[in-house]
Amino acid sequence: MLRAPFIAVLVLACLGCNESTRASAINDDAFSPALFANPPSEFGPQTRWWWPGASVDDAGLGDQLRQFVEAGxxxxxxxxxxxxxxxxxxxxxxxxxxxGDATFLERLRTAACTAQELGLHWDITLGSGWSTGGVGIDDDGARQLIAAELTLEGPSSYSGPLPYPDPPAWIEGTNRIVPAIDGFDQELRLVSVLGAEVADEPENPPATLGDVVELADQVQDGTLGWEVPAGTHRIFAVYENRTRHFPAGGAYPGELEDARVIDHLDRRGVEAFLDSEFGAWLEAVSDCPPRAVFVDSFELVGELPWTAGFGADFETSLGYEIDPLLPFLFLEGGESEYVNILRAETVARYQATDDRGARVREDYEALRSARFSQELIETLRIWLQDRGVELRLQAHGGYADILDAYAMADVPESEGLYAGGSYDFLRLSASAAHVGGKRYVSSETFVSVGRLELTEQETRILMGRAFSAGINRLVHHGNAYRYLHQDGQRWFPFHPRDDSAFSTGPVDLSFDIHPDAV
Known part of the structure; x- marks a missing residue:
């Protein structure tokens, strides 16, 4: 049973939610106290409904859907x-x-059509777990560049093997926060071999490099032969490999690590996932289609995010080669969103004696942003549009300009956990919606850290902050399907247990509205 005080808050959030008040009757340029007190249901509260993978049944789905309607x-x-x-x-x-199997698709259709019969709109997340990925897309999974280094003193003659990279520290750091990386990919493709004089190397980065020279033509069968000039020089062997990032909490057949997060910088990544996995989901509910597909915030990882053809695209778009400047692109500690969000700042590992380093990093980020927007978001938006389904998107945590990416979605969505759910952060999605002419803007709301429940006053404050920031749809995070653990205790996905096969860490990330949960 839902907790009574929370139901009262939901009713206040909906403030009547009159189905008879049509969107066409709303004057967006004028505030109406009467309409605010009795808005149409399209602005009513919605909830994220977590399923324990595919372990649901028709009776349980129907009962809980009816309870959602009763709760408002x-x-x-x-x-x-x-x-x-x-x-x-x-x-x-x-x-x-x-x-994703046949029985899951049958249950999905049951939930979809029952929701439709009850007058509930319904959305669905793009796949199982986050970030988006699936089984069987390894060749279209996320990729990265990684640099191995060797320091030489000159003048001298060097003849020896190229340096080989060690697993970066962010892999272990990420897995301590959320298990999402399946080790270090040893299948490396050599991209570039470079050398540069180390002009200055303070205790803390960035170190300063002089002119960078290309040395690939002096490598044979993995052995570098080089006449090292006077001074301290550093060799960079730059390789490309897979990040081995898998969707956190994914419940696809097999092991967690069998799935891979898609390449977010090449449309082949999302197309492979849509063709091999998600297309079947929408086909199964074609007679009761979702209102929208939801893409959760992008917690992406990589030493230096990359994709096939990025270097050639860079030269075409920016007019100069990126390979001789690769050392200036790497950030100290890599680019795991899970790890870096806890840092005060990220700094470059190397800088140039002039503005070359800063310029190439800026140009790299600009192209990465453009590819993320066009190859991923636009490809997905068009695919959904062709099927009459909207795109609901949390743009933060990705590689695109956040305002531009929000504005590409049919429904931009913020959240109360990222950036502490600050008012200024919530305003970003609302601003993008306003500039982009989007009618709806939503926010994942009622998220707390280390709390089992929130008071009614706290929920009112969170709702008020979202509404005042321009949010007009609240997404409650959230409700769990009624599932019992093997020991008889109630399941709630963000209350981790000591014996959890996967969890989001040692603290609660959401409160539970079920009084019988532990």
């Missing part, structure tokens, strides 16, 4: 994954790791 929700968002489920659960219940 106007829409739901289905998100199947396996956060906080235990190893015992996985051993005894093979239905958890069955997202």
């Amino acid at each position: 929700y106007s829409a739901i968002e289905i998100q199947p994954f396996m956060s906080a489920l235990t190893n015992a659960d996985l051993d005894e219940d093979p239905r958890i790791r069955a997202v």
